[in-house]
Amino acid sequence: MGLGAYLTLAAVLFAIGLFGVITRRNTIGILLGIELMLNAVNINLVAFARFNADVVGMIFTLFTISITVAEVALGLAITILVFRIRRTVVADHLDLLKG
Amino acid sequence: MTLEAITFWALGALLLASALMVVLTKNLFHSVLYLALSLTVTAGIFLALDAEFLAAVQLLLYAGGVVTIVVFAIVVTERLVGARITQTSRHIVTGLVVSGALLVAVLGFLRGVPLPVERPPLGVDVTRTIGQVLLTEFVLPFELLAVLLLVGLLGRLYFARPEE
Numbered sequence: 001m002g003l004g005a006y007l008t009l010a011a012v013l014f015a016i017g018l019f020g021v022i023t024r025r026n027t028i029g030i031l032l033g034i035e036l037m038l039n040a041v042n043i044n045l046v047a048f049a050r051f052n053a054d055v056v057g058m059i060f061t062l063f064t065i066s067i068t069v070a071e072v073a074l075g076l077a078i079t080i081l082v083f084r085i086r087r088t089v090v091a092d093h094l095d096l097l098k099g
Numbered sequence: 100m101t102l103e104a105i106t107f108w109a110l111g112a113l114l115l116a117s118a119l120m121v122v123l124t125k126n127l128f129h130s131v132l133y134l135a136l137s138l139t140v141t142a143g144i145f146l147a148l149d150a151e152f153l154a155a156v157q158l159l160l161y162a163g164g165v166v167t168i169v170v171f172a173i174v175v176t177e178r179l180v181g182a183r184i185t186q187t188s189r190h191i192v193t194g195l196v197v198s199g200a201l202l203v204a205v206l207g208f209l210r211g212v213p214l215p216v217e218r219p220p221l222g223v224d225v226t227r228t229i230g231q232v233l234l235t236e237f238v239l240p241f242e243l244l245a246v247l248l249l250v251g252l253l254g255r256l257y258f259a260r261p262e263e
Contacts, residue, residue: 001107002216006148007209009111013118015202020122022194028127028172032134035165036118039141042157050148053219055228058150059237062229065153066244069160070251076172077258083176092189 006047014040027079027089031072038068106147114140127173135166149218152226 013036020033042061049057083089086096117137124130138161145154233241 001104003214004209004216005107005111006144007214008206009107009114009144011202011205011209012115014205015198016115016118016122018201019194019198022197023122023189023191025189026127028169028176029122029130032121032130032169035134035161036121036137039138039161043141043144046145046148046150046153050150050221051215051218053221055223055225055232058153058225059229059233061150061153062156062233063240063244065156065160067247069164070248072165073168074251074254074258076168077255080172080175081258089176 003047003051007044010040010043010047013037013043025090025092027082027091027094028076030091031075031079034075035068035072038064103147107144110140110143110147114144128170131166131169131173134169135162138162138166149221149225152229 017033017036017038017040020036021030024030024033042064045057045061045064049055049061079089082094086094088094114137117133117140120133121130121137124133138157142154142157142162145151145157
């Protein structure tokens with residue numbers, strides 16, 4: 001399988017994740033969509049690293065994976081905190097910053 | 100078909116199917132379980148790309164860590180609200196149009212550029228090289244990552260503190 005096949009797979013995965021981010025109403029559901037999108041980016045990075053025989057791309061993936069995990073944990077902490085205050089996780093109801 | 104092609108198609112089909120279930124299923128908990136499946140399959144794709152170390156990291160951090168945290172978040176919020184949180188979708192047409200347009204744009208771009216079909220031989224042990232390069236050339240970003248994780252931990256503790 002060529003590089004194009006892996007990039008196509010990642011593109012479809014990214015589009016599915018984007019669809020999830022747009023359509024989900026639940027904040028946790030939106031976070032899951034973001035996870036899928038980041039996963040697609042990681043596949044791209046590893047595929048490029050392998051087809052260029054360059055390990056640096058894989059190290060970059062290592063960094064993106066770690067940062068994503070920190071981001072998700074923080075995002076969920078914010079979600080739970082918001083839930084404690086507003087009693088909802090539906091993104092449309094979180095309009096505190098609306099002018 | 101070669102073994103590599105069969106692996107790619109099987110993993111790709113499973114990955115896309117589980118990803119679709121993540122964004123389409125009504126039950127949020129099932130959604131997380133399908134996310135765990137798709138993250139595990141991604142580790143398989145990393146294996147197919149000769150990145151064994153990244154496959155292990157993916158399984159440990161994503162499939163192990165992230166999924167556990169998300170399940171905790173769902174359990175906590177459902178316990179607080181005292182009822183099952185149903186998960187509805189809105190703006191389905193908008194979502195289809197936007198993500199479809201993005202997909203068409205990316206695929207059109209991919210069609211236009213020449214991409215390598217053959218993998219060049221690696222020649223080195225990937226895991227060993229990752230370790231060596233990470234602690235020599237990339238040691239500063241590596242240490243900054245440790246600081247970032249510490250800051251993230253402090254941020255979570257701040258959010259999770261009991262209310263005065």
